Amino acid sequence: METNSRNWRWERMAQLLAASALLLLQNSVAISADTSSVHIVYMGDKIHQNPQLTKKYHNKMLSSLLGSKEAAKSSILYSYKHGFSGFAARLTKHQAEAIAKFPGVVSVIPNGIHKLHTTRSWDFIGIHHSTSKSALSNSNLGEGAIIGVIDTGIWPESASFNDEGMGQIPSRWKGVCQVGEHFNSTNCNKKIIGARWFLKGITDQTKKLLHGNNTNEYLSARDAIGHGTHTASTAAGNFVGNANYRGLASGLARGGAPLAHLAIYKACWNFPIGDCTDADILKAFDKAIYDGVDVLTVSLGFSIPLFSYVDQRDVIAIGSFHATAKGITVVCSAGNSGPLSQTITNTAPWIITVGATTIDRAFPAAITLGNNLTVWGQSIDTGKHNLESVGLTYSERIALDSSENLAKACQSGSLNATMAAGKIVLCFSVSDQQDxxxxxxxxxxxxxxxxxxxxxxxxxxxxxxxxxxxxxxxxTGTQILTYIRRSRFPTASLSFPTTVIGKWASPRVASFSSRGPSSMSPTVLKVLQVWTFWLHFLRKELQRTVDLHSCLELQCLVLTWQE
Structure with a gap:
């Protein structure tokens, strides 16, 4: 009886599609003169459990709009057929408006672009690997869990992704290890159990391929930026002893669930830097649902102001909704637009939205002035800091053009080389344009x-x-400037930075972490989880050093699943 009912629905929908197409042609809708661009035709939940029937239905719908199967095949980029129903296709403005009127279409969304939003952290929040009385020891370290990461890919040679001590790949896993440029099946193991990459949306958006266009990108799941490697190792990096950054922050590097498996979905690309399109993101969600992940971490988002949920243009909200409906926990970053209020993103109620905090670790470096006054700053550069009694000057004193204000912030080409030579220079930040x-x-x-x-x-x-x-x-900068102005021959000595733990009040919300309330619904409160962000991943080189990243993309990963 259920099969007959489905067949009737299929026939009825086919009749309605044919009638809709005929009506549109009769009304002489101009659908070929405009320039085409990628649109996402979102259709909500699947009608058919068989993915191939869903794909066939999408092709038939597009064929009825464009007039032939060949035109439909040329137009379509993706068919979303596992977690939900819809497709991405190249359509003109008139075609997009026309197909929005077809039965079963929830909305038609232009293909937008999104931006991409450590060793001590786990000890800081009380998860000690070496202590018997801890949350980590009471868990199974994520063993058996599959964490999906929608990001920029992965650098599989990193020591964080070795599969020592990993359990067998769960039998429920349906994913693949997709090969590509500098990435083959041997790059997957019991830690990285799957990898896929999606770029049809981004290449169409930019009208040219990434490869060979002044980028270092790989046409594969290999990470050219480092962002995805960073987030994946924070979520589920294996144990790596004596990890450090040039001697700083030495310790045991590990992810939140070090024995969990990783599934990589590369939907963000180095073109120009960290761009991810709606079409590719939705396909990543669709495949992750099909593959059988338990958790999804998504460290990217829209800029503010936010789209309304009923607007249907927030594809992260759409993809995460269908993932959550299938029992998958979705964790997203809040954004990197702090400290201003109403900058938070990814606020859909079914998403776990996470902010960032500091921890109690710092890297102080001493600045000893010629009058024996020692002041303190911070640094992670371990180069020639042992500069002793070197000449010290203020950037405005050695400006090439004193009538301009460029030298104050030490902007390029603003300093007199003769007067700067051999000296330590004090500069003041005056705008966001200089760092x-x-x-x-x-x-x-x-x-x-x-x-x-x-x-x-x-x-x-x-x-x-x-x-x-x-x-x-x-x-502190003003103290140093006062000394320079009062001294006839100012000098200073710079010391190497050191690692100091426990002397700073923490945690507190990180300065860059986006804040609430939501710009879309400021009167509605949502619990915002805030966790530490100082988490690190091993560098691409096979050295026992880690990069110290302090970006909000990590906060969503501290909450990855542990049983």
Missing amino acids: IVSASLAVKEAGGVGLVYAQYHEDGLNQCGLFPCIKVDYE
Whole structure:
């Protein structure tokens, strides 16, 4: 009886599609003159349990709109047929408006673009691998769980992804290890049990392929940016002893669920940097649901203001809704737009939305002035910091053009090379257009040997390579400037940074972490989980060093599943 009912529904829907197409042709809708672009035709839950029937229905719908099976085949990019129903296709504006009137279509969404939003952290929040009385010891370390990561791919050679001590791949797993550029089946193991990549949406959006267009991207699941590697290792990186960053932050690196399996879905690309399109993201959700993941982490999102849920343009909300309906926990980052209020993203009620905090670790570096006053900043650069009694100057004193304000922040080309040569230069941040890395390059180009960079409070540290640079707050910067103005021959010595734990009040919300309330519904409260963000992944080189990243993409991963 159920089969007869389904057959009747199929026949009825086919009749309605034919009638709709005929009506549109009779009304002489101009559907070929406009330029086409990718649209997502979202149709809600699947009508058919058989994915092939769902795909056939999509093709028939598109054929009835475009006039032939060949035109439909040329137009369609993806058929979403596992977790929900819909498809992505190249359509003109008139075609998109026309198909929106077809029966069963919930909405037609233009293909938008999204942006991509450590060793001590687990100890800081009380999860100690070596202690018997801990949340980690009472769990199974994520054994048997499958964590899906929708991001920029993975660097499989990282020590965090070795499969030592891993259990067998769950029999329910349906995924594959998709081969591609510098990525083959041997890159998967019992840790990385699957990898897929999706780029039809991004290549159509940019009108050119990534490969060979001044990018370092790989046409495979291999990570060219580092973001996906970072997030995957934070979620489920295996144990790596003596991990450190050039001697700093030494310890045991591990993910939240170190014995969980990883499924990688590369939907974000280095074009220009970290772009992910709706069409590719939805396909990643669709495949992850089919493959059998238990948890999905998604560290990307829209910019504000947010779309309304009834607007149907928030594809992360759509994909996560269908994943949650299938029993998959979806965890998303809140965004990197703090400290302003109403900047939070990914606020759908079925998503676990997570903010970022600091931890009680810092990397202080001493600045000893010529008058024997020692002030402190922070640095993660372990180059030639042992500069002793070196000349110290203020950037405005050595400006090429004193009538401009460029030298204050040490912008490129603003410093007098003769006056900067061999000296440590003090610079002040005056806008978001300049940062400590750019300033260090300007000082180095001018012949300077070190940088002290004063800026407003901002959590996280940037590396200047092997060039000594120390970040200080405005108060400390002003103290140093006062000394320079009062001294006839100001000098300073810079020390190496060290790792200090437990001397700072933590946790507190990180400066960059997006804040509520929601810009869409400010009067409705949602619990926002806030966790630590100082988590690290091994560098691409097979060295026992880690990159210190302080970005909000990690906060969603601290909440990954443990039984």
